[in-house]
Amino acid sequence: MLMTLILQGTASGIVAGCVYALVALSLVIVFKSTDVVNFAGGELVMVGGYVGLFFLVYFNLPYPIVLVLAPVVMFLIGASFDRITLNQVSGRTYAKHVDLVALVVATIGLSYLLRGIVRVVPYTEEVRRLPPLFTGPPLFIGDVVLQMQDFAIMGVTMVIMIALWLFFRFTMLGKALRAISQNARAAALIGIPVRTMRMAVWGIASAIAGVAGLLLAPKLLMTPDMGAVVMLAFAAAIIGGFTSLPGCIVGGIVLGVVQNMVGIFISPQAITVTPFFVIMLVLLIRPQGLFGEATMLKKV
Amino acid sequence: MYGAPARKQLALLSLLVLAGFVLPYVLPGYFLYIANLLMMYVILAIGFDILLGWTGQFAFAHIAFYGIGIYGTALLQLRFGVPFVIGMPAAAALAALIGFLIALPATRLRTVYLALATFAFAECAEWVFRTWESVTKGSDGLRISAPDIFGYVVGTDGRALPVIAIILALVLAGTLYLRHSKLGRSLCAIRDSEHVAAASGIDVKRIKVIAFTISAFYAGIAGGTYTLFQSFVHPDGLGVWTLVLVLTMIVVGGSGTLPGVILGVVLLGILPEALRAAPRGLLVWQEFAYGLILILAIMFMPRGIWGLIRGGARARKSPAAPRQRAAGALPREAP
Amino acid sequence: MTAIFSIRDVSMRFGGLLALNRFSMEVEPGSIHALIGPNGAGKSTAFNCVSRFCTPFEGDILFDGKSLLNEPPHRVVAMGIARTFQNIEQLYRMTVLENVLVGLTSRVRRYFPFAPGVARARAEREAVRDAEEVLDQTGLLAYRDTLAGELDFGRQKLLDVSRALACKPRLLLLDEPAAGLRNREISYIDSILVDLARRRGITIVLVEHVMQLVMSVADTVTVLSFGEKIAEGAPAKIRADPKVIEAYLGSEAVNA
Numbered sequence: 001m002l003m004t005l006i007l008q009g010t011a012s013g014i015v016a017g018c019v020y021a022l023v024a025l026s027l028v029i030v031f032k033s034t035d036v037v038n039f040a041g042g043e044l045v046m047v048g049g050y051v052g053l054f055f056l057v058y059f060n061l062p063y064p065i066v067l068v069l070a071p072v073v074m075f076l077i078g079a080s081f082d083r084i085t086l087n088q089v090s091g092r093t094y095a096k097h098v099d100l101v102a103l104v105v106a107t108i109g110l111s112y113l114l115r116g117i118v119r120v121v122p123y124t125e126e127v128r129r130l131p132p133l134f135t136g137p138p139l140f141i142g143d144v145v146l147q148m149q150d151f152a153i154m155g156v157t158m159v160i161m162i163a164l165w166l167f168f169r170f171t172m173l174g175k176a177l178r179a180i181s182q183n184a185r186a187a188a189l190i191g192i193p194v195r196t197m198r199m200a201v202w203g204i205a206s207a208i209a210g211v212a213g214l215l216l217a218p219k220l221l222m223t224p225d226m227g228a229v230v231m232l233a234f235a236a237a238i239i240g241g242f243t244s245l246p247g248c249i250v251g252g253i254v255l256g257v258v259q260n261m262v263g264i265f266i267s268p269q270a271i272t273v274t275p276f277f278v279i280m281l282v283l284l285i286r287p288q289g290l291f292g293e294a295t296m297l298k299k300v
Numbered sequence: 301m302y303g304a305p306a307r308k309q310l311a312l313l314s315l316l317v318l319a320g321f322v323l324p325y326v327l328p329g330y331f332l333y334i335a336n337l338l339m340m341y342v343i344l345a346i347g348f349d350i351l352l353g354w355t356g357q358f359a360f361a362h363i364a365f366y367g368i369g370i371y372g373t374a375l376l377q378l379r380f381g382v383p384f385v386i387g388m389p390a391a392a393a394l395a396a397l398i399g400f401l402i403a404l405p406a407t408r409l410r411t412v413y414l415a416l417a418t419f420a421f422a423e424c425a426e427w428v429f430r431t432w433e434s435v436t437k438g439s440d441g442l443r444i445s446a447p448d449i450f451g452y453v454v455g456t457d458g459r460a461l462p463v464i465a466i467i468l469a470l471v472l473a474g475t476l477y478l479r480h481s482k483l484g485r486s487l488c489a490i491r492d493s494e495h496v497a498a499a500s501g502i503d504v505k506r507i508k509v510i511a512f513t514i515s516a517f518y519a520g521i522a523g524g525t526y527t528l529f530q531s532f533v534h535p536d537g538l539g540v541w542t543l544v545l546v547l548t549m550i551v552v553g554g555s556g557t558l559p560g561v562i563l564g565v566v567l568l569g570i571l572p573e574a575l576r577a578a579p580r581g582l583l584v585w586q587e588f589a590y591g592l593i594l595i596l597a598i599m600f601m602p603r604g605i606w607g608l609i610r611g612g613a614r615a616r617k618s619p620a621a622p623r624q625r626a627a628g629a630l631p632r633e634a635p
Numbered sequence: 636m637t638a639i640f641s642i643r644d645v646s647m648r649f650g651g652l653l654a655l656n657r658f659s660m661e662v663e664p665g666s667i668h669a670l671i672g673p674n675g676a677g678k679s680t681a682f683n684c685v686s687r688f689c690t691p692f693e694g695d696i697l698f699d700g701k702s703l704l705n706e707p708p709h710r711v712v713a714m715g716i717a718r719t720f721q722n723i724e725q726l727y728r729m730t731v732l733e734n735v736l737v738g739l740t741s742r743v744r745r746y747f748p749f750a751p752g753v754a755r756a757r758a759e760r761e762a763v764r765d766a767e768e769v770l771d772q773t774g775l776l777a778y779r780d781t782l783a784g785e786l787d788f789g790r791q792k793l794l795d796v797s798r799a800l801a802c803k804p805r806l807l808l809l810d811e812p813a814a815g816l817r818n819r820e821i822s823y824i825d826s827i828l829v830d831l832a833r834r835r836g837i838t839i840v841l842v843e844h845v846m847q848l849v850m851s852v853a854d855t856v857t858v859l860s861f862g863e864k865i866a867e868g869a870p871a872k873i874r875a876d877p878k879v880i881e882a883y884l885g886s887e888a889v890n891a
Contacts, residue, residue: 116587273431
């Protein structure tokens with residue numbers, strides 16, 4: 001009996017972990033390229049889910065179209081935010097390090113703005129549910145139950161993860177983004193259009209968050225407060241190391257499984273506090289996580 | 301930032317205390333409540349700003365210390381009959397102690413990790429407030445009985461106002477003295493350049509820990525003040541939203557300056573009440589409003605409203621020497 | 636004369652890059668010692684080791700016979716060493732006077748910050764007096780209430796030096812004091828440095844690219860290239876040294 005619980009917990013933990021990992025990927029690529037912690041990450045997930053809901057239920061578009069359209073919309077939202085707001089904020093060079101705080105404050109503002117918009121739109125007044133991607137009977141592996149949606153989640157996560165890894169490693173755009181993350185000024189000097197790149201990063205990150213929202217929404221009740229999942233994503237990213245893409249996957253899965261184990265062995269009430277505890281613990285003992293780079297010295 | 305606060309500033313504080321005694325006879329009850337609320341927020345906001353605006357530490361644990369101040373003062377009175385005059389300083393001291401303990405590991409972390417770690421701590425604290433039901437009554441909320449100060453029972457907003465005004469005046473006086481002191485200069489130096497600070501003999505880590513502790517103490521005092529005019533405390537008010545509210549106040553008003561923070565508190569503290577009172581319950585627009593205000597403020601008024609006012613005054617007062625571009629500095633990126 | 640300040644066989648690595656390779660330098664008390672070399676030679680790294688912002692993995696740094704490497708950064712000033720910064724790390728939000736007051740921090744007695752008091756009043760009064768004295772010496776007293784961020788570039792550099800001088804150091808490390816300055820301003824720096832060293836006996840080590848200043852004030856010049864010392868001696872001798880010319884090949888700075 002306990003064994004079944006553990007196996008089920010592990011399986012659902014892995015699935016949940018994939019969602020955390022996706023959102024974590026979104027956070028990490030922004031951080032790697034711009035040093036900004038995107039506190040609006042969760043709200044982008046939530047908006048992604050609602051955008052999908054909107055297209056699917058209100059406009060009655062077929063699911064495959066929605067799966068393409070929603071991330072595109074999210075890409076535009078993220079890129080616009082960077083172009084309009086972050087550009088304005090970081091355009092000031094009067095004070096070097098204050099800008100980073102200002103940028104993060106801007107993302108906090110965005111998170112509440114998004115949440116506020118979704119809350120006042122009359123369409124979202126009732127709690128909604130997004131239909132799952134793959135319908136069908138659940139799959140039984142021994143005593144462990146997995147929904148079709150769960151496989152969709154794991155599959156999509158893997159695909160995105162590999163695509164991102166290839167992208168950053170082998171394409172010119174990816175390499176340019178890595179250059180920017182290491183030294184934005186030098187990158188600008190050798191002709192890399194830093195502003196456009198940053199917009200692209202925010203767009204991609206938002207699109208990924210949107211995909212996570214589409215995958216996650218069928219499993220949850222949709223509310224404007226869905227963005228709270230971001231703390232789990234932060235924990236996943238921190239476990240993996242905030243600068244490592246594969247670390248997100250590992251971190252996400254570790255966190256997902258650990259959460260369920262906490263629920264089984266300690267108490268269901270403790271599940272909500274687990275990610276916060278993990279964040280503090282990892283930052284205390286090993287701030288760079290499992291795969292992150294050790295913190296670099298600032299050049300004087 | 302040296303010597304001592306100007307006599308003019310200290311005189312304003314005595315006006316504040318005077319107002320505290322006079323206003324209850326002049327204003328209706330609801331406005332007295334708002335006054336109490338704003339004064340408490342000023343204490344909370346200044347404490348946060350000392351850490352964020354003065355010292356440049358992006359730390360979000362503040363709200364947890366506020367909660368400790370509230371529950372500490374309330375429970376000491378409820379469970380142990382400890383009078384307010386001892387209970388509040390005790391609760392604030394406890395908040396300061398926990399702030400100190402958190403600061404020791406936290407100050408090792410870089411900006412963004414510091415933000416996340418302290419954020420996680422604040423969420424943990426909220427979870428504790430919610431789950432430790434035997435002590436805090438969790439989600440049911442805790443009833444606070446009116447504190448008694450040497451026989452003076454603080455039962456209504458009118459009776460609480462002078463007490464809060466006195467507490468605020470003391471806090472402001474202390475803050476003014478801090479600003480004009482060696483410690484105040486050290487705090488501000490760290491934000492502008494840790495390297496210059498260290499090269500000037502400032503023990504950066506030690507000062508950061510001190511900043512955390514002071515900030516937590518202020519939050520604890522704000523929490524104690526809460527119990528003077530509120531009769532109920534619930535964990536919902538002790539989460540990130542309240543901290544974002546305070547952050548917005550500071551950013552809009554003018555981070556790093558006392559008048560700026562006070563201005564921000566007054567302007568933005570009234571907003572939720574105005575929304576609540578508006579017809580058709582515009583309260584649901586609250587998050588949208590604050591999100592938008594925060595974004596617009598950080599985009600166009602990074603030094604806050606007070607920064608704008610001062611910028612204008614300074615430009616008129618002394619023509620600064622023409623600013624030359626540093627030769628050898630890299631050009632700004634082409635649009 | 637025995638050296639007051641010596642760097643002995645210091646090696647420093649950043650990731651895969653060996654920034655300093657068994658670098659040694661001895662500085663005579665009361666002298667002006669210049670450290671020059673092409674960009675990336677390791678000059679600022681050497682300074683950062685002295686300021687204790689980074690730690691070499693081998694070698695030692697001695698001041699007055701005592702090793703610096705066991706001290707945390709904020710103790711360096713107490714030992715009598717002050718420095719300026721290449722990229723003007725300015726306390727831009729504070730006024731000129733306040734900047735210097737921060738420089739004085741180590742010399743101001745501690746007091747309870749939240750309340751008035753006799754000790755406080757005296758400490759602040761003396762601090763302001765000392766700060767104004769420093770500003771008077773460097774010619775910035777008229778700007779005492781100007782925000783540091785609003786000063787023109789030349790005066791910002793002067794402020795950096797004032798701040799370093801405030802703690803009455805015996806060794807002054809100047810990181811490119813002349814960079815970006817006009818000729819008139821360079822002459823001013825020149826005279827200040829000579830005054831500090833000859834009249835007040837402060838030992839000065841400066842990292843510099845502007846050869847005009849180096850040739851004019853330095854008693855000894857050490858040349859670094861790719862983390863290694865390639866030459867050392869009087870300015871005239873260095874100027875003619877073929878190894879030095881080669882290291883700077885193509886740079887018009889040598890022909891200044």
